[in-house]
Amino acid sequence: LVEEVSGLVECPVVLMGEFDEDFLSIPAEVIRLTIRANQKCFVTRPGGDGDALAPRFLLTANIEAKDGGAEIALGNGKVVRARLSDALHFWKTDQADLPDLGRLKASAEKFCLDLKKPLDQRMARLDHLNVTFHAKLGTQGERVERIARLAEELAVPLERQGFNPTPDLRSDPPLAGEGKAQAVPLSSPHRGEVSRRDGGGGHSFADLARRAAVLAKADLQTEVVGEFPELQGLMGRKYAALQGEHPSVAAAVEEHYKPQGPSDRVPADPVSIAVALADKLDTLVGFWAIDEKPTGSKDPYALRRAALGVIRIVVENGVQVGWWPGFIVSGRRIMAQMLKTAYERKIDLPVDSLQSEFIQTLGELAEVSRKAQTALLEEQLSVPPQDWEVARANDLLSFFHDRLKVYLRDQGARHDLIDAVLASGASDRTPAGQAAPAEAGEQSEPMAVSANNDDLLLIVRRVEALSSFLDTEDGKNLLAGTKRAANILAAEEKKGTRIAVSVDLALFSDPAEKSLDAAINAAEKEAGEAIGRQDFSAAMRALSALREPVDSFFEKVLVNDENDSVRANRLALLERIRAATGRVADFSKIAG
CATH class of the missing domain: 3.30.70 (Alpha-Beta Plaits)
Structure with a gap:
């Protein structure tokens, strides 16, 4: 100014x-x-x-x-x-009652709203008026419904990682509709109830997340925001506080928009984190579903900023979530909502036609069809991902990886280390499309299943561990040996040279071969246990034990032996080196 x-x-x-x-x-x-x-x-x-x-x-x-x-x-x-x-x-x-509240009852029941509260009234009106979010993605009310469900589900992995809402020491009445909503785990083929453990002041984390998401867009119907759009979110927080909402709910109404730029702070309250992630994920999946992706310098819906916001929230708060299943389920919910809207769209007919018995019969059949279609769409949420869904989810995940590269490079990380980690595809979770095994009596955890490299926090931790390891003498020497092994394998694979499926100990003729095989066995076991604990620094230390056996092998052993079986066996040994180090990063992508 x-x-x-x-x-x-x-x-x-x-x-x-x-x-x-x-x-x-x-x-x-x-x-x-x-x-x-x-x-x-x-x-x-x-x-x-x-x-x-x-x-x-x-x-x-x-x-x-x-x-x-x-x-x-x-x-x-x-x-x-x-x-x-x-x-x-x-x-x-904005603090007074709206006129004619009776017309808002259906929307109030849909979102478990309390029409005695001004902000609840505004949310009910937002849904009742069918305010459009995007012509192809439905109304704001439909979007809020999706975000609320997703935020409620995100509360489960957040809660299990130790995120808990700020306790509310007031003796407030229960949240509107508390405990009524049932959530569907994102990656589970079984519908189940979301965890509702106490999240502070008698309210569960899941209930707080859902309540905050339901109210997050309500201030779009307030007079102040209508006059000053820049204050959306902030005014919602103030109105939420005035009507006695839980502090975490009020904070999330404002903070779910954050971060709005590279210098903006990220939300830190767990409820705000859940709603912010749900809001951004729904936006990204939605525009991917209608093929409105950023192209070149054009990004009219700020999708790059939304993806970077997810990355910053996850990394700066230490949130560990596999996103791939969320891409699938969120996309299905958007499609289901769009199809449901199309089936329920009313056709205006002349009055005379409505008196026709034929038209009445068609109307009855249409009603049966709508109910059957709605039930069918609900069932589809548990069907394994189709090829086109996998392709779309992978494309969105690739977009996240591109944004993550930009973020990490801005933080000073080497681009080749980022590429090496992403190329490794290391993941110790259940492969995509399969249900993660649950303990007896437990429901499968939302987002527990994952495609490779969809846990953004683990990618960052692996890059950090790899960077520190390569600064050491052991790291530099192991890199040289591993790259040599990878280059030999690449050359032989290109020529079509046979590589044994597994290593045959009986074909070893040099002690260096036996030493390397034993070292790989020990390193694989120790590194695997460390990766299971997500201690990537320890995994690197375990792999560093391969340095001397690898150096000795290349000094004393001729890989391309005249004997075809011996050569294939030694190439299999090199393949084991590549596989062992590849659990953390693809060393062939690293410069040096």
Whole structure:
């Protein structure tokens, strides 16, 4: 604003205007935006460290008036008071009941809303009015329904990783609809109930996440946000707090939009994390489903920013989730909602036609068809992924990898190390498309199944461990030996040379072969256990034990022996080196 004002005046003269103290009941952000955006003026604060505003503002005139600027300040004060009067009206209106609440009952029941609360009323109206989110992705109400379900499911892995909402020490009544909603695990073929353990103040984490997601877009129907769209989220938080929502719910209403840029902070409250991730995931999967992906420099829906937001939230908070199953299930829910809307669309017919028995029969058949189709779509959520779904999910995962590369390079990571980790495809979870085994009596965990490299946090940790390891002498030497083995294998594979399926100990003729085979066995076991604990530094230390046996092997053993069986056996030994190191990274991708 300083730069803007300095460009508007030639001879700046700073004056002070005033407004009534009654306007200070308006949130400071609204006052600041009103005075700044409309009047190009600066707000002031009273002395001290508080965040409150003073009933005065600074304006910049382009003339030094004879009266010292009194008339200019008075005139600006009148305009500011008029603007703030409108803002105060909006602020009070948003806290009052909406007219004709009866028409909102269906939407209130759908989202378990309490129509005695102003923000709940606004959410019900948002759904009732069928406000469009995107022509191909349905209404805001449908989107909120998807986000709420996904946020509720994300609460499960977050809770198991030790994320717990801030306890609410107040003696508040239960959340609207608490405990009523049932969630479907994202990657499980079995429908099950989401964990509802206490998340603070008697409310479960899952209930808090769902409640926050339901209210997250409600302030789009408020008067203040209608006048000042920049305040969406922030006003929702204030209205949520005023109607007595759990602190984590109120915070999530604002913070689910974060981060909105590379310098913006990420949400840290667990409920905010769940809703922010759900919101961004639904956006990304939705636009992938309708093939509205970013192309070149064009990204009209800020999908790159959304993906980077997911990455920053996951990495900076240490959230470990496999995203691939979420891509599949979220995509199916979007498609199911779109098809359901198409089936339920009403056809307007002339009154005379409606009296026809034939038309009535068609209407009855259509109703049966709608119910059958809805049931069919629900069943499809448990069907294994189809080829086209796998291709779309992999494409979105590749987009995340590209954004992750940019993020890590900005953090100083080497691009070749990132490529090496991504190329390895290391994953110790159940392969995609299969149900993860559950303990007796337990439901399968949402997002527990995964395609390779869909856990973004593990990718980052592997890059960090690999970078530290390669800075050591053992790391540099093992890299050289492993790359040599990989290069020999690549050359022989290109020529079509036979490589034994497994190593035959009886064909060993040199002690270096036996030593290397034994070292690989020990390193594989130790590194495998470390990877299972997700201790990639320990896995690297285990692999470093291969340095001397690998060096000795290449010094004393001729791989391309004249005997075909011996050569194939030694190539199989090199394949074991590549496989052992490849559990963490593809060393052939690393420079040096």
